Amino acid sequence: MTSQITSNIIRVASVPSDQIYIRHLESCHGQRRPQILRLPDPVPARGSRSRQSPWWPPVMLSAQWVRDHHDSFDLMHVHFGFDALDPQQLRETMAELRRWGKPLVYTVHDLINPHQPDSAAHLALLDVLITGADELITLTDGAAAAIAAQWGRQAHVLPHPHVLDFAVMERIRQSRRTQRAQDPQRLRRVGVHLKGLRANISPAILEPLARIVAEIPNAVLQVNIHRQVLDPDSSEYREELARLLTGGQLKGKWELVSHEYFSHQELCEYFASLDVNVLPYQFGTHSGWLEAALDAGTAVVVPLCGQYAGQHPSLAAYRWNADQVEEESLRAAVRRQVAMEFIPGMGAAERQEQREALAEAHQRIYATLLGRRKTSPKTGSSAAGAR
Incomplete structure (x- = not known):
């Protein structure tokens, strides 16, 4: 089975998939076309699996996984977990994505890793991801400005979805x-x-x-x-x-x-x-x-x-x-x-509207990338590296 945009299902290798931010990017109604299907997180075979993040370290980010499963997804979307790799491993994974014509979306959550006192290692990984991703997303205007200033890339600004039900x-x-x-x-x-x-x-x-x-x-x-x-x-x-x-x-x-x-x-x-x-x-x-x-x-x-x-x-x-x-x-x-007299934040109705808008925005980014790949004369070469 090969990837087909016309199937009305976009299969996303999401890194990770089972995390509350990613789960809350989905429409509550499940009626959008094309539908987004995020592959379940493979269980890590080895490594220091986290109690709070059972998908860590993320199996999907290996070049071998991409080679073995390229027929099972249409694009990859990276959120968290790439700190389990070094820059060369990340470059190899991204090269494998390009080989099979799989676009890469990266949501820039952390410009500085809150778990690391020295930012050098994280920045080295960002240099690979931000320069090589086909599309970038981030959460605030300030982060988008920082990305533009440091890497010369434009990022879609999409706010953080709700956390509580x-x-x-x-x-x-x-x-x-x-x-x-x-x-x-x-x-x-x-x-x-x-x-x-x-x-x-x-x-x-x-x-x-x-x-x-x-x-x-x-x-x-x-x-x-x-x-x-x-x-x-x-x-x-x-x-x-x-x-x-x-x-x-x-x-x-x-x-x-x-x-x-x-x-x-x-x-x-x-x-x-x-x-x-x-x-x-x-x-x-x-x-x-x-x-x-x-x-x-x-x-x-x-x-x-x-x-x-x-x-x-x-x-x-x-x-x-x-x-x-x-x-x-x-x-x-x-x-x-x-002293605040009002209750801050959005109510449930506003958060639900925001979630639907986020689902639509992600669907649009994915569909545009796959449409670009479909019209490219050589899928698997320049199409996946288009920015």
């Missing part, structure tokens, strides 16, 4: 409306989550944030962290941080909550419990976390680094000066979000 989103947002109407003097809960303390997360924000929240009437600071970081028997244990966190709790600076990785339901309820969520990121690009918070109607404070502030107009931003928080900018941002 529509029914859950509406339930949480309605509960907020009711609570605000019934109790205008309610306790305001400001939350900061250190997660597993990945490379771009800094606990240096805690002390200034505690001082700021202490100044606000009827406000409390909640600090969350994955249990392993506080467990002396875990390989992820951070002794100095554990002393800081438990000491701050004993002094009444914050409430400390340690737990296992959130399930999706637990994540929803976490955001539902907060009025404001502060992102403690020192570098990075975009955030699905802030999108989930906005789905739940939680106000978000973001750093001015990266492109976080460009994801939604309701966000408030603060600055880092090297490894220190610029406290006045953080104070202004937190106070603004605590």
